[in-house]
Amino acid sequence: MIHQYKLNGYNIVLDTYSGSVHVVDDLAYEIIALYENTPAEEIVAMMLEKHAQDPSISEKDIRETIADVEELKNDGQLFTEDEYKDLSIDLRNRKTYVKALCLNVAHTCNLSCEYCFASQGKYSGDRAIMSYEVGQRAIDYLLENSGHHRNLDVDFFGGEPLMAWKVVKQIVAYARSKEKEYKKNFRFTFTTNGMLLNDEVTDFLNKEMYNVVLSLDGRKEVHDLLRKTVTGKGSYDHILPRFQEFVEKRGDKEYYVRGTYTHNNVDFTNDILHIADLGFDKLSMEPVICDPREPYALTEKDLPEIYNQYEILAKEMIKREEQGNPFTFYHYMLDLSEGPCIQKRISGCGSGTEYLAVTPWGELFPCHQFVGDEEYSMGNIWDGITKPETQCQFKESNCYSKPECHDCWAKLYCSGGCPANALHATGSLNGTYDFSCDIFRKRVECSMMVKVDESIRAMEKNGQTVAE
Incomplete structure (x- = not known):
């Protein structure tokens, strides 16, 4: 193909x-x-x-x-x-080990973002903060079930995880105390809206976190429209200086400024470039996933402009690279020479198998986007997986199990797409969310073009002939 x-x-x-x-x-x-x-x-x-x-x-x-x-x-x-069809069957029968946990340490938030899939951090349930005992047991569960994986990833998520600041520090300390005993290495990620960032938090995150994700939607009028405080006030002016100071102190460590674009800002490239012009150089911008009846929901009519925006972004990235002020866009980080192994290309993110989400009370879900859906409650951190039949559904869900993926040229780049998006759009883990697929394919095309341009310019710089 x-x-x-x-x-x-x-x-x-x-x-x-x-x-x-x-x-x-x-x-x-x-x-x-x-x-x-x-x-x-x-x-x-x-x-x-x-x-x-x-x-x-x-x-x-x-x-x-x-x-x-x-x-x-x-x-x-x-x-x-295609030599990988049989491999996809083998992957369904493989034994998997947990290598990553998303710890929902706070089912509460100090913002009230209208598009929040987590219902302002509550996940359609009660507000809650994870106790240290639950966090400690979650780390033990990961260690006990990690098998051959040496690098273990723990994401601190919410709601707003800084509202559980004390327990975050305790969990990190406990995990670090177990690294030598188990011969494991913990890599922590932290996602924050920035409202509670201060010097103490900044110093700790920059010391302990492998990656930090900072939520900013772009231009002030765009950000403040949907990312408001509980009193209805926009949060842009409050968080921006804190993010800038945080990134300045972070040095060369990983971080991302992550935004969400909606029907309100289909010209989202302007938001990405606005963020870049503020001094940030590691960026991500995601399409909103929401009830299609919402006024800010993206529609099929938006697709031509969305495609156009991704092309504009790709060309602007090339231009800025040539000018000496480049930035990284998460969805254009495509490795054409190596890339993920074929098993990863087929099976994807590992949700429900290698990656699990933990609620404040220790319940296990396939990932943070399933939290609150009792049909996909898989067990808990004390008893482990008590619904292996649910886990089997995720093992069997990949780009070869979905009929719509059979003739798609991009299937080995998306692995069949996000299971949560598929479920919410079609009612089945083996469905496909066509709108998301369309956007993904466009991003792959643009990212390949950027990489092609980089390769050609590098060859020309080294005096090599570019053979077509």
Whole structure:
């Protein structure tokens, strides 16, 4: 399976199963599109007729290009066969170990964001703060069930986890005290709205957290429209200086400023660039997931402009890289040379198997987006997984278990998409949320183009010839 597209002056051809990406001239682009279903002599005749008025294209050029395509196919770089179907069946039967927990330490929040999937941090339940005893047991559960995994990830999440600040510090200290005994390494991530950031918090997070996610939607008028305090006041002016100070002190450690775009700001590239212009260089912007009846919900009519925005963003990133003020966009971080192993490409994020969410009272869910849905309550940190049949559903959910994914060129980049989004959109873990798929495919196209541009400029800088 191949995918061809044109973007920013490049003719790009992706071979799905080998992962090979080719930048070709117009003639090769046309021939590749015909190659699999058209005899060579017919291709020659068609190309000669189409380019009869172009003296730069001869029959010899056409035949040489066909030969080049044939060589790429023989080398396993074009039109490769799918060798992973059987592997997807093996993955369903594999034994999995937990390597990451999302600790919902606070089912409460000091903001009242209208689009919050967690119902302002309460997850449609009671407000709660995780006790140290629950947090301690959660760490023990992870250690006991981590198997061969050496690096263990723990995400502090909410609600707003800074509202459980004391227990966060206690959990981190306890986990660190167990690293040598179990020969494990904990990597902590923290997501915050910034309202309670201060010097003490900043110093601790910068010392202990592998990554920190800072929530900011972009321009003041965009951010304040939906991210308000409980009194209805916008939070932009309060958090911005705190985020800037935090990132300045963080140095070269990982962080992301993460925003959400909605129907209100389909021109979200302006928000991304606004954040970049404020001095932040690691950015993410996610489409809102919400009830389609909400006034800020994205619609099918928004898709053309969403596509346009992602292209604008890609071109602006290239421009800023050339100008010496680059920034990273999370969804354009595509490794074309290595990338995730094939097992990861098929099975995805590992929700429900290698990744679990823990509520303040120790209940286990497949991930934070399932918290509160009792049908997907899988057990607890004392008894472990008590509903193995639910876990089996997640083992079996991948890009080969979903009929809509069979002919999708991007399936090994999304692994079949987010199970929670699929469930909420279709009622099935094996469904697909078409709107999200459309956006994902566009992001992959743009990220590939950015990487292609980077590679070509690097070759030119080193005096290498760029062969099409």
